[in-house]
Each structure stands twice: as structure tokens, then as C-alpha cells.
Amino acid sequence: MAQIDTAKLKASNKQAGRKIGGTVGIFLFLTVLGLFMAMPIYLTIVMSVKPVEELFVFPPKLYAVRPTLDNFRDMFAALRQNRVPFSRYVFNSVAVTVSVTVMQCVFSSMAAFVLAKCRFPGSKVINNIIVISLLYQSNVIYIMQYIVMAKLGLIDNPLALILPSIASPMGLFLMRQSISQVPDAVIDAAKVDGAGLFRICWQVVMPNQKPALMTLIIFAFQGAWNIQTGSVVFQEQYKTLPTVVTQAAASGLARAGVAMAAAVFMLIPPVIVFMLAQKNVIETMAHSGIKE
Amino acid sequence: MAKGNNRKKLRRTWTEIKRNKACYAMLAPFMIFFIVFTVIPVVMSLPMGFTDFNMAQPPKFVGFSNYTTLFFSDKIFIRSIRVTIVFALLTGPVSYVLCFLLAWLINELPPKLKTIFTLIFYIPSMANVYTVWQLIFSGDINGYLNSFLINLGIITGPIQWLTDGRYVLAVTIIVQMWISLGAGFLALRAGFQNIDRSQYEAAAIEGIQNRWQELIYITIPSMGPQLMFAAVMQIVGSFTAGTVAQNLVGFPSTDYKAHTIMTHAYDYGWVRFEMGYASAICMILFVVMFICSRLISRVLSKYMD
Known part of the structure; x- marks a missing residue:
């Protein structure tokens, strides 16, 4: 798996002056920003599988303790x-x-x-x-x-x-x-x-x-x-x-x-x-x- | 004499039209729908700014009075100009640069990661997520942001993010930025994929040494059309923003702190049914956006055909 990835990285680095470190840096930067961007979407998905009683717990949790498909069932x-x-x-x-x-x-x-x-x-x-x-x-x-x-x-x-x-x-x-x-x-x-x-x-x-x-x-x-x-x-x-x-x-x-x-x-x-x-x-x- | 010239010109145009009939044939399917559902409604709406129109009675011509009222006695409109300018200046250029920067950085990654990151940054424009933002900024201790900050000990009591006049504009701007990596961003991603690879190979031989030089000497000059597209999208997005505020901080927002020109037009059009006045507001906004797009097109013109 890891081998394939490095091969691909090399393939995309045929252009001038590509250093592997730079690509890894870009990857890390995008990951951090991506986590922030994806947070509300992640929360949307989490909320959709939270049972009703978990919606008003303090402190609000970033995951569902007992995930359920009740909300989807109710919608249908x-x-x-x-x-x-x-x-x-x-x-x-x-x-x-x-x-x-x-x-x-x-x-x-x-x-x-x-x-x-x-x-x-x-x-x-x-x-x-x-x-x-x-x-x-x-x-x-x-x-x-x-x-x-x-x-x-x-x-x-x-x-x-x-x-x-x-x-x-x-x-x-x-x-x-x-x-x-x-x-x-x-x-x-x-x-x-x-x-x-x-x-x-x-x-x-x-x-x-x-x-x-x-x-x-x-x-x-x-x-x-x-x-x-x-x-x-x-x-x-x-x-x-x-x-x-x-x-x-x-x-x-x-x-x-x-x-x-x-x-x-x-x-x-x-x-x-x-x-x-x-x-x-x-x-x-x-x-x-x-x-x- | 002049008449003869005109006729000659007309005849030349006519032969030109006949010579290019294949062009018109290919244009027709689009243009028929475009004219019926866009051009005609736009043309019909243009003179509405000079009328008093409540949707129940036929429009009544009132000259420039809508415009004089707007600028001389509508204090909330003047305030909304200020909000719109702050809003557009903050979200427009920042998210334009962000669109380009992210599209470029993603382009430097291996193919599989490209798809994933493009999805992550674009997905906010696809989803309907006002409910989740309401829960994040919710004013009680159950709000994600409040509980997070209380746990860290930064604040002691919950903050009314969505109703406190000090925060509503900032909150709106954050959410607007979050959804603003939209059409422009995707168009730029496509533009990067469209650049001829052989240009880079040639450049490497000619002495381009790193990503930055490549970006400045090859990539940007060959992306003029996409940069223009993204600019127009960004202008429209940042100047006509209003739905975010309406969905998030309520309508009207506290002290009109997040009251943009578009919200003002919505207020008069769909709440008070003064369509003539609302359409005068939209007209002013259009003029501003048109000037902006002309300026940007002038800046980008050296990269265009």
C-alpha cells in the first residue's frame, strides 16, 4: 500500500523542482484546513444518527453515544x-x-x-x-x-x-x-x-x-x-x-x-x-x- | 449618400449573417430558452425601479422618486450599504484568493487525494447546513462553540452569538466564507487540469526551478478565462449575500448589524410588497457589480484572448 503511494507521488512530481517535503507540507496544511471545513458536515451526519435524548446533553458530544437510524425512519x-x-x-x-x-x-x-x-x-x-x-x-x-x-x-x-x-x-x-x-x-x-x-x-x-x-x-x-x-x-x-x-x-x-x-x-x-x-x-x- | 452607405452596410451584414448560419443554428437551442426564461424577465424588470408596484395593482410610473428616497431618507439603506461593503471587501477578495490557492495546492497532490480534498472543500456549497450552524452558534450552553469555550475556561457564561449585535456580522462572515469555495473553486480546479503538460516540461528545460516560478510564469498566465469566471462568481456571491444572514441571525438581524443591500431588497419586495422600491435597490447593486466586473476584467485582460 505504502509503496504504491510513493510511486504515485513520484509520478506526479515529474515537474520542475518538486521536493517530497513540499508535497507532504501541502498535504498537512490541506488536512488541517479540511478538518475545519468538514466539521459542520461531520456534525450534520453525527446529528442525523443521534437519538433525540442525546441532542440536549451538556456538554454536547462530537459523536453519537448510541447511534440510531430513528431520524431516517421518522422522515420516511x-x-x-x-x-x-x-x-x-x-x-x-x-x-x-x-x-x-x-x-x-x-x-x-x-x-x-x-x-x-x-x-x-x-x-x-x-x-x-x-x-x-x-x-x-x-x-x-x-x-x-x-x-x-x-x-x-x-x-x-x-x-x-x-x-x-x-x-x-x-x-x-x-x-x-x-x-x-x-x-x-x-x-x-x-x-x-x-x-x-x-x-x-x-x-x-x-x-x-x-x-x-x-x-x-x-x-x-x-x-x-x-x-x-x-x-x-x-x-x-x-x-x-x-x-x-x-x-x-x-x-x-x-x-x-x-x-x-x-x-x-x-x-x-x-x-x-x-x-x-x-x-x-x-x-x-x-x-x-x-x-x- | 448616407442612405446608400447604410444600405450597403446592411447588405454586407446580411451576407455575413447568411454566411454564418451554422453558428446561429448551433446557438439557437440555448438562446431560445435563454431569451424566454432569462432575457425577457430581465428586460421586463428593468423599468420597475421607476415605478410604484405592489403586485396587486399595475405598476405606476414615479420617475426617480424611489432613488431619491433611497439615498436621502432611507437610513437603513445607507446602513446596509456599509454592511455590504464591509461584507464584500472581507469575503470577496479573501475567498477569491483562497479559491485559487486551494485549487493550486490540491493540484500538487497525487490523483486520489485530489478528488478527496476537492470534495471536502466543495461539499459546503452542496449541503443545506444552516441548522447545524445554528446549533454550533446556539446561544445556550448547549451550543457547540459556547460549551467548547466554557470548557476551556475562556468564557464563563454563554454568548448570544446569533443575537448579540457585536457578533452577528462576524458570524455571518465566517459562515459565508465557509460556503464560498463554490463554482469559482471548481472552475479553477478544472482549469488547472486543462493546462498542457508539455508546457511544464519545456519550462523545466528552460530553467524554471520550483513550484512558485512555475505558478507565476506558466500557470497563472494560462488560466485567464477561469480566473475571470471565478471573479464574476465571487462578485455575485459576496455582493448579493443575504440568505446566510437571513437563515442564521434572523431577519431583520439585531440592530440591522448584518443587514445587506440584498436583505433590504428582500424586506421591501417580499415583506412589504413594494416591488418598485425593491427593484430600485437591486438596480443600484447591479451597477456596482457591473463596475467591479469591468475593473477585474481590465486587470485580467492581458491573460485573455
């Missing part, structure tokens, strides 16, 4: 009281999350490629509008969005959960910034070979954009997974997991444990997606060979 019990079976909410959330993530990634990648690498009438204006729309935050927008959705007949329609999240200016901006680093020579060469823009985008540019694309998947998944039905969809059979889990968890401090259980439960899928995507990001490093 509260969910079971709903008219609609639990699996329906899971299905709704998965359907919304998958369709938003896929469409957001495909549409943003294409648009980002065009905006980063082509000059055409309107390209500058659109680039500016994207950044401005990121900066313009106003609570009036939600009202206007509601009016637009009402005009389109989307209120109380499950599509209202999907359509507004597809075009995320943040996702586009991220991809645009990353694609702008691709040398023009690469694209010109492909053009000379007779490839159309669509093929250049998907076969020349995107295969080398894995780090940005994986990051976009993380953002899109995380955003879509947390979409609340809130004020646009009212029918019980269209509600998503975050809406009903919040409902189940929201009642007083005595149920802090249940709230923690809900938080932990909702965190599991994004963390899994995050791990898979990050693994992919890190693997791309070895062979990213775009040259001028």
Missing part, C-alpha cells in the same frame, strides 16, 4: 403519510434532474463553442448579455418569470420544473471561458479538412474539454436536483424530493435530528455524481495534447 414515516407513494417523488426528481442536466450540457456546449470561436454579427452583444445576466440579480425577475410562464401555460405543468433551468448563463460562461483557450489553429486545421462547425464542436473541441464539461455536469446536476416545486406546480403527483423532504423535516428544533437526516439523504446523489465527475476531470490530465 412522515413521507409515507402523503397521498402519493414515495417512489413517485423519486421518479419526478430523477426525471427533472436527468433532462435538465443533459439538455443544459448539450445546449451550453454548442452555444459556448460558437460564442468563443466564431465571429459573426451579434456574437459580441450576446457575450456581453450573458455576463450581464449573471450579474443582474433582482427579486423582481422571479415575478416576471412567473408572468412569462403563466402566459405560456406552464403553471401547474411539470414542464415548468424543467424548461426554465435549461439555459443557465453560468454554465454557458464556464464552457465559453474554457473553450476560448483552444488554439484557433486547431479549429482552422479542421476547417481545412472540410469539417463542419457541428463536427468540429463535438469531435475536435469537446473531447478535450472534459474538465470543464464534468464541472458543468456537477453544477447542472446539483442545481436540478434541488429544484423545488414551490409556486409553479401544485399537484401532489408532480412534486419533487426536495419539496417533500423539506416538508417532512420542517417542524421545530425537537426534530433537528430529522432535518439533519433529510439533509444527509438529499446530499448523497450529488456527492456520488461529484466523485464520478471529479475522477474523470483528474484522469484527463495525462493526455491533453492540444498544440499550436
Whole structure:
């Protein structure tokens, strides 16, 4: 085990002037800071398995004396009281999350490629509008969005959960910034070979954009997974997991444990997606060979 | 004569548009959704700052009166400017530097550790953890921080972290910093992975001797776009912060000590239903953020395409 680790350390130190001591120092520094960063998350997990009577013990303990899954059981019990079976909410959330993530990634990648690498009438204006729309935050927008959705007949329609999240200016901006680093020579060469823009985008540019694309998947998944039905969809059979889990968890401090259980439960899928995507990001490093 | 020139120009633009129709086709799927659900609502909301709008009756045009009220008679707004500036100056630059520094340090580690540390630093932006922070800063002796400090003998009685006017801003800033390693941090992590390895090999031959030189001469200059992205995210995050304070120290906070401009807008918009006034507040904030992003883009421009 130890041998493998040192081999890997050496492999990552092929660059100039790497000393093993420096890497160990960085590791220690990050560990200390990481412990501080992870503390509230750790406490969330601990609280979610603490029985009720342990919540108000003095001094509060950093671990559960008698860990229990009661809080999770209570949460699911509260969910079971709903008219609609639990699996329906899971299905709704998965359907919304998958369709938003896929469409957001495909549409943003294409648009980002065009905006980063082509000059055409309107390209500058659109680039500016994207950044401005990121900066313009106003609570009036939600009202206007509601009016637009009402005009389109989307209120109380499950599509209202999907359509507004597809075009995320943040996702586009991220991809645009990353694609702008691709040398023009690469694209010109492909053009000379007779490839159309669509093929250049998907076969020349995107295969080398894995780090940005994986990051976009993380953002899109995380955003879509947390979409609340809130004020646009009212029918019980269209509600998503975050809406009903919040409902189940929201009642007083005595149920802090249940709230923690809900938080932990909702965190599991994004963390899994995050791990898979990050693994992919890190693997791309070895062979990213775009040259001028 | 001028008319003829215009027509010629128009025709040239038209041929340009026709020549680039593949571009528009690829842009269309995104733009349709973007225009319908973002651009139209934004454009519709722009003139609201000049109206009196309570959401029940149609908006009534009132000229600049919202803005004059804001600057000349709304004392709490002036106070919220101060809070926002302190807040943005403390959390913005610090967490921007932290995002970059941590992304870089993580990049120096072996692959397995990279994933784990990236997760640890990013997970606060994924989780909904206000409840746990409330328990940590809870004002009775059961609060984690209070009991910890009492056990160490630093304080004798519990401190009301979330309601005492002396602490609310500091507490809010700490929690904000804790969740601020978000989108910018991940984008920078991705940027580091995207740098061509052969550049480092070439640099080693040319006499780069250590990590620092490598960072300054190769890494930073090839990360311009990601640095800009992180900057915009950080500006938005630090100027529009408000939810942390609302969830943690209550709304309104004690003595308006953690009352940011965004909280003020929330107050007028969703509590008093004076949407015209709220949207004037947001407009001012937008202008400030826009200027900030322009300044940063100028600083970073030498690294951009």
C-alpha cells in the first residue's frame, strides 16, 4: 500500500523542482484546513444518527453515544403519510434532474463553442448579455418569470420544473471561458479538412474539454436536483424530493435530528455524481495534447 | 449618400449573417430558452425601479422618486450599504484568493487525494447546513462553540452569538466564507487540469526551478478565462449575500448589524410588497457589480484572448 503511494507521488512530481517535503507540507496544511471545513458536515451526519435524548446533553458530544437510524425512519414515516407513494417523488426528481442536466450540457456546449470561436454579427452583444445576466440579480425577475410562464401555460405543468433551468448563463460562461483557450489553429486545421462547425464542436473541441464539461455536469446536476416545486406546480403527483423532504423535516428544533437526516439523504446523489465527475476531470490530465 | 452607405452596410451584414448560419443554428437551442426564461424577465424588470408596484395593482410610473428616497431618507439603506461593503471587501477578495490557492495546492497532490480534498472543500456549497450552524452558534450552553469555550475556561457564561449585535456580522462572515469555495473553486480546479503538460516540461528545460516560478510564469498566465469566471462568481456571491444572514441571525438581524443591500431588497419586495422600491435597490447593486466586473476584467485582460 505504502509503496504504491510513493510511486504515485513520484509520478506526479515529474515537474520542475518538486521536493517530497513540499508535497507532504501541502498535504498537512490541506488536512488541517479540511478538518475545519468538514466539521459542520461531520456534525450534520453525527446529528442525523443521534437519538433525540442525546441532542440536549451538556456538554454536547462530537459523536453519537448510541447511534440510531430513528431520524431516517421518522422522515420516511412522515413521507409515507402523503397521498402519493414515495417512489413517485423519486421518479419526478430523477426525471427533472436527468433532462435538465443533459439538455443544459448539450445546449451550453454548442452555444459556448460558437460564442468563443466564431465571429459573426451579434456574437459580441450576446457575450456581453450573458455576463450581464449573471450579474443582474433582482427579486423582481422571479415575478416576471412567473408572468412569462403563466402566459405560456406552464403553471401547474411539470414542464415548468424543467424548461426554465435549461439555459443557465453560468454554465454557458464556464464552457465559453474554457473553450476560448483552444488554439484557433486547431479549429482552422479542421476547417481545412472540410469539417463542419457541428463536427468540429463535438469531435475536435469537446473531447478535450472534459474538465470543464464534468464541472458543468456537477453544477447542472446539483442545481436540478434541488429544484423545488414551490409556486409553479401544485399537484401532489408532480412534486419533487426536495419539496417533500423539506416538508417532512420542517417542524421545530425537537426534530433537528430529522432535518439533519433529510439533509444527509438529499446530499448523497450529488456527492456520488461529484466523485464520478471529479475522477474523470483528474484522469484527463495525462493526455491533453492540444498544440499550436 | 448616407442612405446608400447604410444600405450597403446592411447588405454586407446580411451576407455575413447568411454566411454564418451554422453558428446561429448551433446557438439557437440555448438562446431560445435563454431569451424566454432569462432575457425577457430581465428586460421586463428593468423599468420597475421607476415605478410604484405592489403586485396587486399595475405598476405606476414615479420617475426617480424611489432613488431619491433611497439615498436621502432611507437610513437603513445607507446602513446596509456599509454592511455590504464591509461584507464584500472581507469575503470577496479573501475567498477569491483562497479559491485559487486551494485549487493550486490540491493540484500538487497525487490523483486520489485530489478528488478527496476537492470534495471536502466543495461539499459546503452542496449541503443545506444552516441548522447545524445554528446549533454550533446556539446561544445556550448547549451550543457547540459556547460549551467548547466554557470548557476551556475562556468564557464563563454563554454568548448570544446569533443575537448579540457585536457578533452577528462576524458570524455571518465566517459562515459565508465557509460556503464560498463554490463554482469559482471548481472552475479553477478544472482549469488547472486543462493546462498542457508539455508546457511544464519545456519550462523545466528552460530553467524554471520550483513550484512558485512555475505558478507565476506558466500557470497563472494560462488560466485567464477561469480566473475571470471565478471573479464574476465571487462578485455575485459576496455582493448579493443575504440568505446566510437571513437563515442564521434572523431577519431583520439585531440592530440591522448584518443587514445587506440584498436583505433590504428582500424586506421591501417580499415583506412589504413594494416591488418598485425593491427593484430600485437591486438596480443600484447591479451597477456596482457591473463596475467591479469591468475593473477585474481590465486587470485580467492581458491573460485573455
